[in-house]
Amino acid sequence: MIELLRQRRSVRKFAGQAVEPEKVKVLTEALLRSPSSRGFNPWDFIFVQDKSILSELAGAKESGSSFIKDAALAVVVCGDQSKSDVWVEDCSIASIILQLTAQSLGLGSCWVQIHKRMHSSDMTSNHYLKEVLGLPDNIAVESIIAIGYPAEEPEPIKYDFLDFDKIHTEKWEEK
Numbered sequence: 438m439i440e441l442l443r444q445r446r447s448v449r450k451f452a453g454q455a456v457e458p459e460k461v462k463v464l465t466e467a468l469l470r471s472p473s474s475r476g477f478n479p480w481d482f483i484f485v486q487d488k489s490i491l492s493e494l495a496g497a498k499e500s501g502s503s504f505i506k507d508a509a510l511a512v513v514v515c516g517d518q519s520k521s522d523v524w525v526e527d528c529s530i531a532s533i534i535l536q537l538t539a540q541s542l543g544l545g546s547c548w549v550q551i552h553k554r555m556h557s558s559d560m561t562s563n564h565y566l567k568e569v570l571g572l573p574d575n576i577a578v579e580s581i582i583a584i585g586y587p588a589e590e591p592e593p594i595k596y597d598f599l600d601f602d603k604i605h606t607e608k609w610e611e612k
């Protein structure tokens with residue numbers, strides 16, 4: 438796992454190649470093995486590979502989502518607000534588990550934030566996606582994870598660049 442984390446970077450440029458069905462299946466398994474508060478599993482995941490729907494997802498925000506159109510796969514991570522008060526945490530954990538599993542399969546990915554983001558000045562990204570995806574009222578989107586074979590290789594972060602001042606021992610230390 439630490440080797441995976443040493444190499445981990447967000448990938449926003451994707452090769453045209455599709456993700457093989459066996460790999461898609463592993464991604465579904467990883468998601469469903471995610472931990473959630475009290476085991477409520479308040480999430481649902483929409484796997485999108487259709488080019489026209491990918492293009493619509495790419496328009497979820499004014500910036501920071503356009504690269505979804507070139508992804509081979511986007512996973513829309515949805516939370517059921519009526520099932521858990523900590524659906525954001527549960528969806529976030531599933532999102533990062535998905536990203537790390539994708540990386541372990543040789544795929545690149547990037548998180549696109551949807552919760553609390555705007556599609557335009559008078560429409561939330563969630564409202565926009567409700568219309569695109571036909572989401573019921575109790576369902577909100579936390580993130581969209583864009584996935585595909587990488588067409589860029591961002592440099593891994595060097596050990597010496599890590600901010601160890603963020604680590605405190607026993608009690609808060611002013612640094």
Ligand SMILES: Cc1cc2nc3c(=O)[nH]c(=O)nc-3n(C[C@H](O)[C@H](O)[C@H](O)COP(=O)(O)O)c2cc1C
Nearest residue numbers: 445446447448449500501502547548549550551591
């Ligand atoms: C909660 C969260 C939301 C993010 N939202 C976006 C986003 O909307 N668009 C985007 O391009 N990247 C997004 N990212 C990716 C971050 O920009 C990226 O992780 C950060 O710049 C560090 O780069 P690295 O992942 O390559 O280490 C998000 C990451 C997280 C964890």
